[in-house]
Amino acid sequence: MAVGKRVIRVDARAKADGSAKYVADMSMPGMLVGRVLHSPVARGRITNLDIDSARKIAGVRAVVTAEDIPGGNICHIVIDDMPLLANGEVKYTGEPIALVAAESRSAVEDALEAMNLQIEQLPPLTDPEKYADPDSPRLSGKDNIFAHHKIRRGKTDVAFGKADIVIERTYRTTYQEHAYLETQGMLAVPTQEGGIDIYGSMQCPFYVHGAVATVCGLPQSKVRIIQTTTGGAFGGKEDVPSLVAGWAAVLALKANRPVKLILDRSEDIISMSKRHPSRTHIKLGADKKGKLVAAEVDILFDAGAYATLSSVVLWRGTVHACGPYRIPAVKIDARAVATNKVPCGAYRGFGSPQTLFAIESAIDELAYKLDIDPVEFRRINILKKGDKTVTGQKIRSSCGLEECLERAVQASDFINLRKKLHSEDSPVKRGLGISTIFYGMGLGAGGTKLARTGAYVSIQPDGSVQFAVGTTEMGQGMRTVLGQIVAEAFGIPFEKVSCLPVDTSRVPDSGPTVASRATTMSGRALLQACTHLKRNLAKVAAAEWGTKDRIVNIAAGKAIRTDNPDITIPWNELAAIAFDKKAELTVVAHDSSPPTSWNPETGQGDAYVVYSWCANIAQVAVDTRTGEVRLEKLWAAHDIGKAINPTLVEGQIEGGSVQGMGYGLTEEYIIDENGIPLNPKLSFYYIPTTEDAPTIEPIIVESAYDKGPFGAKGFGEQPLMGIAPAIANAIFDAVKIRFREQPFTPEKVWPELKGLDNED
Amino acid sequence: MRIEFTINGHPVNMEIDPSARLLDILRENLDLTGTKEGCGEGECGACSVLLDGALVNSCLVPAFQVDSRSVETIEGLRETEIGKALIDAFCESGAIQCGFCSPGFIVASTALLRSNPEPTESEIRAALSGNLCRCTGYTKIIEAVLLASKKIKEKR
Numbered sequence: 018m019a020v021g022k023r024v025i026r027v028d029a030r031a032k033a034d035g036s037a038k039y040v041a042d043m044s045m046p047g048m049l050v051g052r053v054l055h056s057p058v059a060r061g062r063i064t065n066l067d068i069d070s071a072r073k074i075a076g077v078r079a080v081v082t083a084e085d086i087p088g089g090n091i092c093h094i095v096i097d098d099m100p101l102l103a104n105g106e107v108k109y110t111g112e113p114i115a116l117v118a119a120e121s122r123s124a125v126e127d128a129l130e131a132m133n134l135q136i137e138q139l140p141p142l143t144d145p146e147k148y149a150d151p152d153s154p155r156l157s158g159k160d161n162i163f164a165h166h167k168i169r170r171g172k173t174d175v176a177f178g179k180a181d182i183v184i185e186r187t188y189r190t191t192y193q194e195h196a197y198l199e200t201q202g203m204l205a206v207p208t209q210e211g212g213i214d215i216y217g218s219m220q221c222p223f224y225v226h227g228a229v230a231t232v233c234g235l236p237q238s239k240v241r242i243i244q245t246t247t248g249g250a251f252g253g254k255e256d257v258p259s260l261v262a263g264w265a266a267v268l269a270l271k272a273n274r275p276v277k278l279i280l281d282r283s284e285d286i287i288s289m290s291k292r293h294p295s296r297t298h299i300k301l302g303a304d305k306k307g308k309l310v311a312a313e314v315d316i317l318f319d320a321g322a323y324a325t326l327s328s329v330v331l332w333r334g335t336v337h338a339c340g341p342y343r344i345p346a347v348k349i350d351a352r353a354v355a356t357n358k359v360p361c362g363a364y365r366g367f368g369s370p371q372t373l374f375a376i377e378s379a380i381d382e383l384a385y386k387l388d389i390d391p392v393e394f395r396r397i398n399i400l401k402k403g404d405k406t407v408t409g410q411k412i413r414s415s416c417g418l419e420e421c422l423e424r425a426v427q428a429s430d431f432i433n434l435r436k437k438l439h440s441e442d443s444p445v446k447r448g449l450g451i452s453t454i455f456y457g458m459g460l461g462a463g464g465t466k467l468a469r470t471g472a473y474v475s476i477q478p479d480g481s482v483q484f485a486v487g488t489t490e491m492g493q494g495m496r497t498v499l500g501q502i503v504a505e506a507f508g509i510p511f512e513k514v515s516c517l518p519v520d521t522s523r524v525p526d527s528g529p530t531v532a533s534r535a536t537t538m539s540g541r542a543l544l545q546a547c548t549h550l551k552r553n554l555a556k557v558a559a560a561e562w563g564t565k566d567r568i569v570n571i572a573a574g575k576a577i578r579t580d581n582p583d584i585t586i587p588w589n590e591l592a593a594i595a596f597d598k599k600a601e602l603t604v605v606a607h608d609s610s611p612p613t614s615w616n617p618e619t620g621q622g623d624a625y626v627v628y629s630w631c632a633n634i635a636q637v638a639v640d641t642r643t644g645e646v647r648l649e650k651l652w653a654a655h656d657i658g659k660a661i662n663p664t665l666v667e668g669q670i671e672g673g674s675v676q677g678m679g680y681g682l683t684e685e686y687i688i689d690e691n692g693i694p695l696n697p698k699l700s701f702y703y704i705p706t707t708e709d710a711p712t713i714e715p716i717i718v719e720s721a722y723d724k725g726p727f728g729a730k731g732f733g734e735q736p737l738m739g740i741a742p743a744i745a746n747a748i749f750d751a752v753k754i755r756f757r758e759q760p761f762t763p764e765k766v767w768p769e770l771k772g773l774d775n776e777d
Numbered sequence: 778m779r780i781e782f783t784i785n786g787h788p789v790n791m792e793i794d795p796s797a798r799l800l801d802i803l804r805e806n807l808d809l810t811g812t813k814e815g816c817g818e819g820e821c822g823a824c825s826v827l828l829d830g831a832l833v834n835s836c837l838v839p840a841f842q843v844d845s846r847s848v849e850t851i852e853g854l855r856e857t858e859i860g861k862a863l864i865d866a867f868c869e870s871g872a873i874q875c876g877f878c879s880p881g882f883i884v885a886s887t888a889l890l891r892s893n894p895e896p897t898e899s900e901i902r903a904a905l906s907g908n909l910c911r912c913t914g915y916t917k918i919i920e921a922v923l924l925a926s927k928k929i930k931e932k933r
Contacts, residue, residue: 029868032876033883035811035851042810196911198815198823198877248813248877249911282816492875492912664871668913672874675914699820699909707902710915 019504019511023664026497040202040217040245049118051268051278052125056107059357059692065135076124079272081116088234094256099323101263108322111288118268118276141357141692145319148354156355163353164328166335168620171346176311180302188375189758192686193292199248202279203262205269212239218247219258221529226521228259229266244519250491252363286697290362293318297375307389307397309344316351321360327353332463334368336624339407340376341455342398347407357692366738377452377742409621417656417720418630425632425654450747452633452739457625458731459534462615471525472542475603478596480589485517487527488535494665495535502540506547508573533731540726546606557595627722629732630656635743639751644767648678654716659728670715673736679705681741780844785853799838800824811851811880822908825881832888851880866925874912
């Protein structure tokens with residue numbers, strides 16, 4: 018049995034010993050170096066670009082501007098507003114303007130310099146709150162609004178009238194940079210048939226496939242995308258690889274040579290997507306007994322210069338904006354607006370960490386106002402089986418939030434530990450904070466067109482099994498987990514199964530590898546393929562035995578006669594016979610996601626097929642002398658349906674939680690009022706190190722999802738999502754100061770602590 | 778300019794661009810691509826190598842500085858007793874996700890275990906604080922180094 022086991026990841030050894038090939042490690046005969054000229058300013062008109070001088074530099078083989086793009090100058094994501102290369106005007110610092118391919122890095126640099134880019138600057142719009150000001154430039158449509166989502170449930174004005182306590186608060190969040198260790202990169206290789214092959218680091222090969230065909234003006238049948246070992250993504254390699262691949266592809270076609278284009282770190286930070294900064298205003302009311310009665314939420318996301326994925330990111334943020342609570346009357350308005358800053362996009366949690374920070378902080382504030390313990394307040398209000406979400410979706414099954422909460426409370430010994438921490442006499446004050454959150458698994462009603470997967474499974478004559486899927490491995494362990502699912506389906510040892518690299522020419526469009534959907538959705542397609550193959554094997558065994566195939570069962574790695582289980586054919590023999598008899602041993606299966614529903618006017622419907630659930634308890638230490646906050650311990654309980662591989666599940670919990678801690682405590686990417694990034698370096702953008710990482714106790718709750726493979730539902734994003742509010746709530750528990758804007762850096766915390774001292 | 782040095786125990790004599798970094802000649806001239814470039818400014822540790830046994834970021838070392846010295850990369854260390862034990866332990870503990878930082882961590886951990894065969898958890902945290910990992914949250918990396926240290930001790 019393979020499912021539920023801690024098998025060692027299939028890609029671990031090659032990654033550890035340095036033999037795994039990332040795109041930067043690849044080379045091809047005749048390969049050129051590609052590089053991008055980016056805008057140094059946030060808004061302006063291009064007044065000079067000396068292409069001829071650049072072309073004259075020795076070693077330069079191709080220079081490409083907007084005018085030289087063979088197909089459409091468009092990077093298709095959701096709406097077609099973003100060009101592959103700026104055409105006459107620039108809208109953000111880092112916007113791509115021109116491309117160069119040359120024999121050497123120095124020739125490329127010389128060519129970029131020779132272009133002598135001149136831009137007439139225009140005043141940029143950098144404050145999202147000013148999107149509607151008459152003085153602000155119009156960057157998108159008539160109103161600078163990329164998306165506006167609504168939820169209307171019950172009558173909030175009436176409901177607030179019945180509330181005993183109402184609070185109104187505003188919360189803000191900043192950018193978060195993905196800081197995947199491998200920067201973006203692509204290798205484009207023209208084929209002898211006039212097409213193009215792309216090798217590179219990415220989450221969504223089928224996005225790249227469509228985008229490259231468009232910019233190259235090629236039929237999709239002549240474009241092939243092969244994902245290379247990908248060094249982290251976290252959403253940061255969802256949409257923008259389409260740009261990077263497009264750049265490499267047009268250069269390669271122009272030069273008719275392979276072109277490798279790898280972004281350097283600062284270039285990657287400046288020009289690639291980020292988590293949207295946000296402002297969320299919440300009005301929240303409850304009765305005396307602690308029951309939530311109404312919520313009004315107004316959300317503003319700073320989307321940057323182009324629409325990219327903002328509409329769908331905002332949609333998830335909207336659906337999650339009231340947390341996992343029963344609230345009968347709800348009014349939500351959410352807008353994503355244009356600014357002259359880098360286009361924001363997908364990042365682990367996809368719009369929900371921003372709104373969950375707000376609601377989880379507000380819930381805590383309201384609990385204290387009511388003088389009800391924050392754990393107890395959650396017990397009263399969390400969603401349980403049979404309840405409805407704020408979108409009116411009834412939670413029929415797979416609802417483990419209560420279990421998550423109780424197990425985290427128990428594991429941390431919450432009540433006693435809190436007393437003990439509060440009794441410490443020290444300049445370092447400690448406290449406990451809690452967050453309860455949920456995650457709508459998969460694309461949901463916001464992405465039904467993409468909600469499909471394909472799978473290829475082939476039983477070899479020697480009994481080993483090859484499979485391929487169209488979702489990608491980016492570090493999360495998908496190839497291993499899916500291998501366990503295939504092995505389990507046939508009842509064969511895990512070692513017999515191998516996963517092929519992702520190649521768009523082998524597997525049908527499987528949608529994007531996002532929304533924590535790969536295990537569940539590719540798992541479903543694989544199980545379909547396995548079921549089909551098992552039927553074929555049953556026919557083979559039945560023919561051997563001269564019996565009907567319905568009395569043959571393929572299980573535990575053999576064919577078994579159900580009328581006499583002592584009669585069997587072992588797996589390897591069965592595979593050899595099947596091959597001999599010319600049975601169909603290779604199949605491609607297609608799966609569509611289970612249905613969802615949505616009314617955009619009311620925001621009511623079954624938003625997602627299923628939800629994962631989570632409770633975090635954070636222990637923090639606030640040094641009142643320095644303002645430094647440390648997350649010391651974390652109890653993180655996650656309901657994921659079924660842990661196919663507990664080690665990998667723990668890896669997601671630990672890694673996601675620490676990314677969430679960075680978001681809460683240290684990670685602050687700053688773009689100034691002129692639209693200029695101030696700290697595009699890992700030395701000034703602080704992601705957690707070994708010295709910062711807390712002790713984490715992962716708690717796995719398994720409330721099975723009946724449509725998921727062996728009960729599994731995805732959750733890879735969830736570990737990040739509730740950490741910042743748990744820390745904010747713990748800081749309040751420790752020093753009774755509420756921080757409503759992350760990150761909680763010493764620069765913010767220390768002055769507030771001094772304020773405390775003065776009052777004393 | 779021409780330099781001579783030892784790479785993973787083998788002597789090399791090569792012509793280099795005076796502006797090249799050690800990282801460049803490893804990856805581009807010697808095809809030792811296990812050493813990764815994560816930031817190019819000495820912040821992430823993905824390009825960690827040992828120079829005369831000391832842990833350095835190869836992106837910060839001008840190539841000419843390795844003249845007549847000894848360089849060890851992941852490709853050499855993976856054949857050593859400590860390197861092998863670390864790789865096994867990283868695999869077994871689940872300390873590897875995207876893997877881009879992993880060779881750098883193996884190199885830095887080798888340097889630690891050579892000088893301190895039985896490090897405590899806090900010594901491990903300190904020794905690896907120059908290597909960034911964005912996937913794992915470090916818990917399993919620290920566990921892996923403890924496991925490797927234990928396994929090596931048992932074998933000896």
